[in-house]
Amino acid sequence: MNDVARFQSGVPGSSLAGSLPHYASVEDVIQRERPVLPVYCLFPQRFVEAAARFKNFPGDAMYAVKANPAPQVLDQVHAAGTRHFDTASLAEIELIRRRFPDAHCHFMAPVRIVGAAHTAFHQHGVTDYVVDCDFELDKLLAETGGGKGVCIFVRISTPLGGALLELSSKFGTTQEDAARLLKRVVEAGVTPGLTFHVGSQCLSPLSYAKAIEMARRTAELAGIEIAALDIGGGFPGPYHNNDVPPHHSYFDAIREALAILPGQPRLMCEPGRALIAEGVSVITQVVLRKGDTLYLNDGIYGSFDELTLPGWTADYPLRVFRIDGEGHAAVQPMGRTPFRVYGPTCDTLDVLPKPLMLPDDIRPGDHIVVDAIGAYSVALRTNFNGFFPDKWVIVGN
Ligand SMILES: *Cc1c(COP(=O)(O)O)cnc(C)c1O
Numbered sequence: 001m002n003d004v005a006r007f008q009s010g011v012p013g014s015s016l017a018g019s020l021p022h023y024a025s026v027e028d029v030i031q032r033e034r035p036v037l038p039v040y041c042l043f044p045q046r047f048v049e050a051a052a053r054f055k056n057f058p059g060d061a062m063y064a065v066k067a068n069p070a071p072q073v074l075d076q077v078h079a080a081g082t083r084h085f086d087t088a089s090l091a092e093i094e095l096i097r098r099r100f101p102d103a104h105c106h107f108m109a110p111v112r113i114v115g116a117a118h119t120a121f122h123q124h125g126v127t128d129y130v131v132d133c134d135f136e137l138d139k140l141l142a143e144t145g146g147g148k149g150v151c152i153f154v155r156i157s158t159p160l161g162g163a164l165l166e167l168s169s170k171f172g173t174t175q176e177d178a179a180r181l182l183k184r185v186v187e188a189g190v191t192p193g194l195t196f197h198v199g200s201q202c203l204s205p206l207s208y209a210k211a212i213e214m215a216r217r218t219a220e221l222a223g224i225e226i227a228a229l230d231i232g233g234g235f236p237g238p239y240h241n242n243d244v245p246p247h248h249s250y251f252d253a254i255r256e257a258l259a260i261l262p263g264q265p266r267l268m269c270e271p272g273r274a275l276i277a278e279g280v281s282v283i284t285q286v287v288l289r290k291g292d293t294l295y296l297n298d299g300i301y302g303s304f305d306e307l308t309l310p311g312w313t314a315d316y317p318l319r320v321f322r323i324d325g326e327g328h329a330a331v332q333p334m335g336r337t338p339f340r341v342y343g344p345t346c347d348t349l350d351v352l353p354k355p356l357m358l359p360d361d362i363r364p365g366d367h368i369v370v371d372a373i374g375a376y377s378v379a380l381r382t383n384f385n386g387f388f389p390d391k392w393v394i395v396g397n
Helices: 003-009 026-033 044-056 071-079 090-099 116-124 134-144 175-187 205-222 247-258 273-279
Strands: 039-042 060-064 084-086 104-106 128-131 151-155 163-165 191-195 200-202 228-230 266-269 280-290 293-296 318-323 329-331 337-342 356-358 367-370 391-395
Touching: 026 039, 026 280, 026 318, 026 329, 026 391, 039 071, 044 071, 044 247, 044 273, 060 273, 071 090, 071 273, 090 104, 090 116, 116 134, 128 134, 128 228, 134 175, 151 175, 151 228, 175 191, 175 205, 191 205, 205 247, 273 280, 318 356
Parallel strands: 039 391, 060 084, 060 266, 084 104, 128 151, 151 191, 191 228, 228 266, 293 337
Antiparallel strands: 039 280, 163 200, 280 293, 280 367, 318 329, 318 367, 337 356
């Protein structure tokens, strides 16, 4: 199979990380490849910029692997300087360990499969863990033997304040209960920490300040000086129809809130989305138009699952390109027509939950480029009905 045939075939693994083709721009990919299958474009510079923002955080930023575990993306995150990873399953730990011998894994899921902590601790040397109840604490102490250097973070739940997707109903406990668990951690001779997650795509820097204050109060209730505080993820991506405050306002609010913590706890955060959203765009193609309905080569079983989540109101930035008479990919002006957009599978549910505003004369063959698609897209794709977007290119340098 030659390169072009390989490019159009959709053979999984046909674009392995490390040997990805490079292009100058998205237009360059479209005009040279005329891709009929979705193509993920990686922008190395955007990964570097995203990682650099977290230099304003006074601790370690761990990349939450679940946001996008594709090796092509992990390589960009690592190349941008990230060495700490929030690995929430054994498979994620093994993935990171194999790929980056210099990386540190932290097992920040509060509920673990039986035996996972045993393997993580004894085989991989992972020492950071999270609990939010007695059962998981007992299991964790038994599996690690309360081993040397183990740090156990108790997760508190935080109110939903400004995040699109809440993460405190499934996990986390009250401040009173967390204080009690914290005392048990100390009694077991293990290093105590606290953690929370304010919810994903959090649009309010104040949510972090309030949660840090809850952590301070929890430690005070327990009468314990915590050795570590992990403020979770939730930092937003730059979507449309979504008022994203400037990045520095998050770090300003966080620094100010941290100043009231007693002692000098080790500080960590767990950005997923914010480290990778902008680094990836996907080039899709219109397959068919019927009136104001479009059939696309990608859908909710591919890159667009996050659009279907309850509470999700943001829009990905869109651009539309058409190959003109000279063979150039030319950007098209957006129109006023809302289009219903179906994905490529035979399932009726495979439709975007909201119509897209696209050029009035959009037609088969046109390419819709969806920007800032790095988070919770690739991670959730399936191969349902034989469609599995997996073409990768590097754009820019
Ligand atoms: C999903 C998750 C993250 C990443 O959240 P983002 O909103 O993508 O930053 C971090 N920590 C935990 C425990 C998570 O479950």
